[in-house]
Amino acid sequence: MLVRQCKSNFLGWIVPLLLLSITVHTAALAQCSPGAIICETFGTGTRGQLPQGQTNFSYRAIPCPNDGEYNVMDTVASSCHGDAWHRVTEDHTAGDVRGNMFVVNASYQPSEFFSQKAEGLCPGVTYEFSMWVMNINKVLQPGPCDEFSLRNPIIAMRIEQTDGTLIREVVQPAVPRTTTPVWVQLTMQFAIQTNVNDVVVKLINKGLGGCGNDLAIDDIGFRPVHPTLTIQFPNSTATETTVCADTRLTLSVGAATGYPNPVYSWQQSQDNVNWTAVPGSGQATYTINPVRAGRTYYRLRNAQPINANAVGRSQCSAESNVLIVNGRPDAPFSIGDDLALCEGTSQVLRAPEPLPAGTTIQWSDQSTNRQLTVDAPGNYWLETNLNGCTYRDTINVAIQNCHLEDIYVPDAFSPNSDTVNDKLVVMHPGTFTAYSFRVYDRWGSVLFVSKQADTHWDGTFQGQPCLQGVYAWTVDYSVLNGQNQERHFARSGRVLLVR
Structure with missing residues (x-):
């Protein structure tokens, strides 16, 4: 697997290539490019030979290795091979x-001098491989030893699948000789x-040895090269903003969009070092709700859909710039849960204590008292203001009949078809879960039975009008109380039928 290293073993660091460039620098730069996931420097002090299988050359712990040999060392002597090498x-x-x-x-003959397997790479991602090479041969006149043709390193990079199938081979231009030691990147x-996720890289020296074609390699770097991705605040190019805590703030993708049609992962940090994913943030915008007090850092990663499961890995995803959000403290509080009041009662809402020094308050009726009395249904809120930052908490008040077991049956009714009190109605403000209403004559005979609360007695029996007089009734019913519990009741009484 690819892992970050420094001063460590020369591990796998190359995959299929598309472009190649060679640049000569006359001054040493940083070890590896920014963002390198591998940075091989070959360590310091006594190192010893490379791991078994990484090279076909022979290891010789001597200042001047001979043809087909290598050493890992911190200096090169100018006395090597008849003063042919740079110091x-x-x-x-x-x-x-x-x-x-x-x-x-x-x-003497072109040969492979390095081989390494690289595993677990990200499909579709562009990578950059770089290394610094020096032709350690001095500028000399051609002679019979090199057949009157200066022999310089010509390095080929060969990429294969793990089964040996060639992916690509690129032969680099010869690394030139110079009058003084010069590193070439x-x-x-x-x-x-x-x-393809696993590949094998092979470095092959295409030039002839014998006289010349000697080289040093250092600072091997391997890094992904992602498209540029930026994020921004609304209508602003600033990288830092200060807003009130417990408010909303939306971040969005800026001018540089990273990968096309990507998957997204927003991240946050308290120290700009340790980052965590923001849950449910897989879009091109992210709304911070609420902004937290203090300083928080935000950034965005996006990756191609094929790397959706690895969007959090730097190797597989583009990484945006960092935005800083400073949450100015407010005065958060709670005035409690929603209320259900009985008809005819009231409740006193009180501002919480203590609040930070300098906090002002205001109720939904614009009053600034420490308490508010509510006795009607509706939404009520209390708002605090601390140095210009507001915080509001709202509750809903509902009014309910707290005596749902009560019913009302009139003392008299007049079924004379004048549309006024023509039926004996059992009145109730709620809903019955069970219901049975009966009417009796003075001898106890049942004249009327109803199992439905909306079916009422019209003063008849078997289709004939009943005589004027007093009749008895009973009602058995069940209702749900305020705790959603069913309760059963039985009531009885008398009613005067008037003709």
Whole structure:
């Protein structure tokens, strides 16, 4: 697997390439490019040979390796091979005390001098591989030893699948000789084929050895090269803003959109070092709700859909700039849960204590008292203001009949078809869960039975009008109380039928 390293083993660091460029620099730069996921510097001090299988050359712990040999060392002596090599007093990394480099004396014939497997790479992602190379041969006149043709390092990078199938091979231009030691940076960009995650890289020296073709390698870097991604505040190019805590603030993708048709992952941090994913933030915008007091950092990652499960990994996703949100403190509080009041009663709402010094309050009726009495249904709120930052808490008040077991049956009714009191109605403000109403004559005979609360007695029996007089009634019913519990009741009484 690819892991970040520094001063460590020369591990896998290359995948299929598309572009290649060679640049000569006369001054040492930083070890590896920013964002490198591998930075191989070959360590400091006594190193020893490379791991088994990484090179076909022979390891010789001597100042001047011979043809087909290599050493890992911190200086190169000018006395090597008849004063043919430069004196190199330090590796590529400036100020790297006793920093090592990989010194190779090419064999007589073109040959492979490095091989390594790279695993677990991200499909579709462009990577950049770079290394610093020095031709350690001085500028000399051609002679019979090199057949009157100066032999310089010509490095080929060969990429294969793990089964040996060739993916691509690129032969770099020869690394030139110079009058003084000069490090040359070789860089290339490449994209991983979507059906390949593991590859093998091989470095091959295409030049002839014998006289010349000797080189040193240092500061090998490997990094993903993602498209640029930016985020911004609404209608602003600033990278930092201050807003009141417990408010809403929306962040969005800026001018640089990163990958096309991507998956998104917003992240937040308290120290700009340790980042955590923001839950439910898979869109091109993210609303902070609410803004927290203090300083919080935000950034965005996006990746191609094929890397959706790895959007949080730097190797597989583009990373945006960082925005800083400073939440100015407010005075948060609660005036409690929603209320249900009985008819004819009231409730006193009180401002919480204590509130931060300097906090002012205002109720929904615009009063600034410490309490508010409510006796009607509606929404009521209390708002605090601290140094211009407001915080509001709202509750809903409902009015209910707290005596749902009560019913009302009139003392008299007049079924004379004048549309006024023509029926005996059992009145109730709620809903019955069970209901049975009966009417009796003075001898106890049942004249009327109803199982439905909306079916009323019209003063008849078997279709004939009943005589004027007093009749008895009973009602058995069940209702739900305020705790949603069913309660059963039985009532009885008398009613005067008037003709």
